[in-house]
Amino acid sequence: MNSSNLLSIVTFTYGLAAFLYIVSWIFKKEMPGRIATWIAIIAVLGNTGGIALRWIESYRLGIGHAPLSNMYESLVFFAWTIGVIYLVVEQTYKNRIIGAFATPLAFMAIAYASLSPNICDRIQPLIPALKSNWLIAHVVTCFIGYAAFAIAFAVSLIYLFNQWKTVDKKSKTGLFSHLPDSRMLDELTYQMVTLGFLFLTVGIITGAVWANSAWGSYWSWDPKETWSLITWFVYATLLHARMMRGWEGKKIAYLSIIGFLAVMFTYFGVNLLPGLHSYG
């Protein structure tokens, strides 16, 4: 079995976990949720194996490099980071409803990698610009940041549903009647944003140091750089609004959603714009 096949199986495993989390949430059953956790663990392990296998395969091809060099590989890694952070959150907060929103994100990332015709899953040699020790540090930190923001986004969505539910008192028996308590969600959004902010900061900095050693300037207002800074500004705003002006709840949830849209544009949208960062 090669890594691409393994990762295709992992894609469906994530899909199954997501499905079960959603079933457990909608039908308020404990059992599908428990199974979902185990399947999510299997998916993350398989994902880990897929990344490791791909790494080994690249060495067998004689072009050995960490599997973090193109859109396919970054999406697979993105799914992995979302999966890992989600499982940690689930363990810490003993709550599976977040899974109904978080695992679909991991599933979508890896499904897009495996199924989109525009994304090539072949192992390619590194272009000269990517041959650097900064590659791993830069990509890993950026994607941990992105994944933390993805979880924050999922939690913010749940928070807003939760609010919507409290406004509409009649639906007390409806979908959201057993959603986790709002304070916890609010706090969790903030926690995930701080985690993401730290890693986004480190990711931008490693990227800047790398750019300085490759092109001779640590900042050149390339669209990807600029968009990562825009993302940083949005989350910096969120943190200031919360720490200094005491914003919480809905306002923070909306800012976290805007922030994640900026993350998504930094990741995908920028490829539509002209610039240096053309490898994804």
Added chain:
Amino acid sequence: MNKKTGSADFSGRLWKLFTSVRLTVVVLLSLAVSSIIGTIIPQNKRPDEYLNEYGEFLYKILSAFDIFDMYHSWWFQFLLLTLMVNVIICSTHRFSALWKMLSVKSPSFNVSKFRNLSNKEEFTDSRSPEELRSIYMPIVSRNFGYRRIEEIDNGLCIFAEKGRWTRVGVYVIHFSVVLLLIGGLIGSIFGFKGFVNIPEGETIKSIRLYNTGKAQKLNFKIRCDNFNIKFYDSGAPSEYRSTLTILEQGKSVLTRNIIVNHPLRYKGINIFQASYGELPPEEITLNFKNRATGISHKKKVSLGQQFDLPEDMGQFVIKGHRDSYNFRGHDLGKTFMGILTTNDGSHVHVIMPVRFPVFDRMRKGDMIISVEDYDHRYYTGLQVTRDPGILVVYSGFVIMIIGCFITFFMSHQRLCVEISKSGKKSSIMVAGTANKNKLGMQSRIKKIVKSLRINQ
């Protein structure tokens, strides 16, 4: 109202504005939104490209706002400056209050405040407060650096705290932001960024600047000894390598290979492998084949030099060459162009794609002319920069990461264990506060209670 209070009023309001977080939020969001423009409209292109794209009217409006170089425009720089002033004033304003709190030798604790906390835990123990004190102290010391015991009406209180200093975290981040802005400023005032193309074997002593297009003299000369590209089996490039020699006063002082990601740094100047190109060949080997007899002749010629064709068939000159040549929708690749002057004085254009030596057969002339070989000469394209602000920027980077870590993952925690006598037993109240991660503090209190009750 006299003038003096009027201006005091104004500066007071200005001070208030710059100490407000509202301004920070507005500036941050303005920077975020305005930065989008520069990612949608390509920056720093030639005016005629913009004129084509936007038309004259829109071009004039956009260029009036420096949209085509917006990150260096006065209004964007003004936003950055506002951010910097805001950060400095906000931080110093608040830091003085924090400093008082940090420099206190023995922090003040108020039991009643802890009693009012919602996360407090209460339990009873059969031992006396004095006994419990000696049992509890080591447990508290395990987790908290500062401890103090205070007697209260019918018992005692253990106060403890740790991480008071972590409150500086956010100021550390703000300091790093200021360092980054200063470092960037130093770089843009005292540094430069330019490029130079050096043909193999040649030496240069000045480069051309990107922003002004002017020449910048270097304190030394750079010679390109060799340029080399390596390819993967797939044909994709794997390495661009230039061998460079630095010369000072005519003597070579250093020879080094540079590749992408491994630049040469010499006397504060950074030299990067940025691009390459092929130079016009000096010597071209042509092949002339007589269509009737099939006899071939080879001749080495140079660009632009007119010469007589073999078998007295006229004269020929190579006028130029292109890297690509479009023929009926196909790219023929590197192609030479020449002019044939026949014996009756007429001029005929001859196209000679290197990859297709039989191409000229289509002309149906007496001679089929093709390029057999030519010497490959490259020039290396170097980016040359000087940035004296880089150390400031890099220290800003390090400090920012440390600051983020302190701010987000460390907190100032305060704990109060109140032990009061109630009859023969003691009743115990444990409560704590943290300036961040309050849920985490709640579970930490639970853990401490658990270890306090372990030998009950």
